[in-house]
Every structure is written in structure tokens, then in C-alpha cells.
Amino acid sequence: MRRAFLFALLCGCAPLVGQRPEFEFYQEFQSVFSPRARADNPLATNDEILNGYARSLRSEGVEETEIARRIHLLREERPLLDADRYNRIYTSGNAPFNRAPNAFVMESLRGKRPGVVLDYAMGEGRNSIYLAQLGWEVWGFDPADAAVELAQRRARALGLTLHAEAVADSEFEFGHERFDVIVFSWAMPLIPVETVLGSLKPGGVVVMEAAADYVGRNGMLQMFDALRILKYEIVRDTADWYDRRQTEIVRLIAVKP
Ligand SMILES: C[S@@+](CC[C@H](N)C(=O)[O-])C[C@H]1O[C@@H](n2cnc3c(N)ncnc32)[C@H](O)[C@@H]1O
Structure with missing residues (x-):
């Protein structure tokens, strides 16, 4: 070593x-x-x-x-x-996860006027970079520092700015009503959800995709109960993670009243 x-x-x-x-x-x-x-x-x-x-x-x-x-x-x-x-x-260069932006995130935000987005547990920034390319002001965090560094390097090479920090959600300063969208791509809140939702503007949107066995079949309906749920489905599809296996996947879109 x-x-x-x-x-x-x-x-x-x-x-x-x-x-x-x-x-x-x-x-x-x-x-x-x-x-x-x-x-x-x-x-x-x-x-x-x-x-x-x-x-x-x-x-x-x-x-x-x-x-x-x-x-x-x-x-x-x-x-x-x-x-x-x-x-x-x-x-590692060859780990089996989807390096393209998450398809549900792309579909959910297609045509939406870019604003301020938080990429929660952003990993190596596949979604952050996609959204920055569309003109979104992107904030993100993840405790995996090498991943955040990769995202920053890639963003710089593309002339993009990411406001990204190598911290866990418990250390991130969420602030108050500053995000138009919060993306959970193969991630979920691991801190009290009120802190997270407090940072969403009224009318702001949560977009989530995650494995059903990770977030619980109805776990996210309960967690985001304070929001208006626009879409909730559990489908069997190819996972972005989980060795890209066929997996039961939860997809949710919800709006803050
Ligand atoms: C399955 S990956 C998903 C990464 C990315 N969102 C994507 O879709 O490619 C889960 C990520 O959650 C991050 N993570 C784990 N614990 C966390 C925490 N407490 N706060 C924020 N991120 C965390 C991991 O470092 C990892 O990058």
C-alpha cells in the first residue's frame, strides 16, 4: 500500500x-x-x-x-x-452500478424550469452533473470523500459548478426553504426528515428512487406523509445499484404544500 x-x-x-x-x-x-x-x-x-x-x-x-x-x-x-x-x-472503475444519471430523476425533472436542487447522498455525482448541465444550481453531499472529489473533478472539466461537500447528512447544513427539488437517488433520509423537509421551499418537490427492501415497501409514504404524494409505485426493474439485479424499486414524487 x-x-x-x-x-x-x-x-x-x-x-x-x-x-x-x-x-x-x-x-x-x-x-x-x-x-x-x-x-x-x-x-x-x-x-x-x-x-x-x-x-x-x-x-x-x-x-x-x-x-x-x-x-x-x-x-x-x-x-x-x-x-x-x-x-x-x-x-474501482468496474463496480457494477449505473454511471449514467438515474432514469427516473431524468424523467421526473424533464422540462421543469431549473432552480436549486439538493442531491442527497450524491455519490460520484452522476445526477448532480446531469442537473448542472441542464442549468440547475446543484448542492450535494456524501460522506464518501473520494466520490465527491471525483464529482468535483468531472464538473470542473465540464466547466460546471457543484456546491458539494464530503459530509454525512448529520453534518450537512440544510438551512430553511432553499431548495426547489431534493433528489434521493438510491438513498433516503437517515436523519429526522423534518430537518430535510424544512430546507425544501413550499411547492418544492422530492424525487426518490430506492430499493424497496432498503426503504421498506411503504416506508417512504410514511416518511413523506407531510407532503402531497403525486406518484408512488413499486416496480420490478433493473437496479442502478444492487449489482444491477432485477429488484423491487420504490419511486416517489411528492410536493411540499
Ligand atoms: C447507493 S449509493 C447512491 C449514490 C448516488 N445517489 C447514486 O444514485 O449513484 C448510497 C450513497 O449514500 C451515501 N451515504 C451513506 N450514508 C450517508 C449519510 N449518512 N449521509 C449521506 N450520504 C450517505 C454513501 O456514501 C453512498 O454514496
């Missing part, structure tokens, strides 16, 4: 930000161990999953200090681990 970093410095290219070798184990935990444990026991608590992980590491001969380090990170530093994991996905 150190050699890769030195190489990056020597050849003048920026090393990938945000990928920490000490977090490497999280890829396997998150994409293999945890889903398998949940499939074996759908009612398992987080503690039970972590205890099972510790047992499995022990049976592989992993040292106790290393097991304790991983369990501590899994208990206390999940957001850091997740940001690092997403950084790896965004910078």
Missing part, C-alpha cells in the same frame, strides 16, 4: 483519497459475512452477527487483538467504514 502511495506521488497523480488499508476487512464483512449470517438467521441482532464474526475469525486463527480491533470498528465506527467502502466502489 505504501508503495502504491509513493508511486502515485512520483507519477504526479493524486492517490485515491479515503481508502484505508486498516478498513480492508470491511468489504468481506459487509458483502459476504453479514448477508450470509442474515440469510441464516433473519432475526439475528447486530450483537449476534458480531459475535458470530468474532467466532468465525477465531476459527480461522486470526489473533485476538485483530479480532478486537475489527469488532471495535464495527461497533463504533460504522460511518467511517461505510465511507471507505463506498470510496473503493466509486474509484
Whole structure:
């Protein structure tokens, strides 16, 4: 890893930000161990999953200090681990997610007069850049710093401006009635929704697409109950994420009264 970093410095290219070798184990935990444990026991608590992980590491001969380090990170530093994991996905070049703008976002905002939009959990900016190209003033955030850096680099190359920050929703300054549209593309509010909706102008619109098993079949109807729901559907379609599998997808458009 150190050699890769030195190489990056020597050849003048920026090393990938945000990928920490000490977090490497999280890829396997998150994409293999945890889903398998949940499939074996759908009612398992987080503690039970972590205890099972510790047992499995022990049976592989992993040292106790290393097991304790991983369990501590899994208990206390999940957001850091997740940001690092997403950084790896965004910078890998071949991770299976849709790099084109989300089709439902495009369709929902087609022909709408550009205003101020918030791209919530913007990732590497596929939707932000599309909207900026249409003339929208784009704000966005995502804790995956390498992704936000990618978005900014791409925007600069296209002569576009993104107001983008590498922060989680819990750190973002939402403000009051400043956005005409909030886009949730394969994302959902992870903080009290009132804070998010407070930043939407009256008449402002929420556009969301997400996996039904992530947001719950009717979870978003409840979450956005304060808004007027213009469209709500659950359809089986190719996911932008989820390894691009056929998946049940929630699509929602709602207006703030
Ligand atoms: C499935 S990706 C979707 C990214 C992007 N919206 C898209 O459609 O390509 C989910 C994103 O949520 C981000 N994320 C995770 N926790 C977050 C949080 N607390 N606040 C904001 N973004 C978060 C991840 O870093 C990741 O980029």
C-alpha cells in the first residue's frame, strides 16, 4: 500500500483519497459475512452477527487483538467504514452500478424550469452533473470523500459548478426553504426528515428512487406523509445499484404544500 502511495506521488497523480488499508476487512464483512449470517438467521441482532464474526475469525486463527480491533470498528465506527467502502466502489472503475444519471430523476425533472436542487447522498455525482448541465444550481453531499472529489473533478472539466461537500447528512447544513427539488437517488433520509423537509421551499418537490427492501415497501409514504404524494409505485426493474439485479424499486414524487 505504501508503495502504491509513493508511486502515485512520483507519477504526479493524486492517490485515491479515503481508502484505508486498516478498513480492508470491511468489504468481506459487509458483502459476504453479514448477508450470509442474515440469510441464516433473519432475526439475528447486530450483537449476534458480531459475535458470530468474532467466532468465525477465531476459527480461522486470526489473533485476538485483530479480532478486537475489527469488532471495535464495527461497533463504533460504522460511518467511517461505510465511507471507505463506498470510496473503493466509486474509484474501482468496474463496480457494477449505473454511471449514467438515474432514469427516473431524468424523467421526473424533464422540462421543469431549473432552480436549486439538493442531491442527497450524491455519490460520484452522476445526477448532480446531469442537473448542472441542464442549468440547475446543484448542492450535494456524501460522506464518501473520494466520490465527491471525483464529482468535483468531472464538473470542473465540464466547466460546471457543484456546491458539494464530503459530509454525512448529520453534518450537512440544510438551512430553511432553499431548495426547489431534493433528489434521493438510491438513498433516503437517515436523519429526522423534518430537518430535510424544512430546507425544501413550499411547492418544492422530492424525487426518490430506492430499493424497496432498503426503504421498506411503504416506508417512504410514511416518511413523506407531510407532503402531497403525486406518484408512488413499486416496480420490478433493473437496479442502478444492487449489482444491477432485477429488484423491487420504490419511486416517489411528492410536493411540499
Ligand atoms: C447507493 S449509493 C447512491 C449514490 C448516488 N445517489 C447514486 O444514485 O449513484 C448510497 C450513497 O449514500 C451515501 N451515504 C451513506 N450514508 C450517508 C449519510 N449518512 N449521509 C449521506 N450520504 C450517505 C454513501 O456514501 C453512498 O454514496
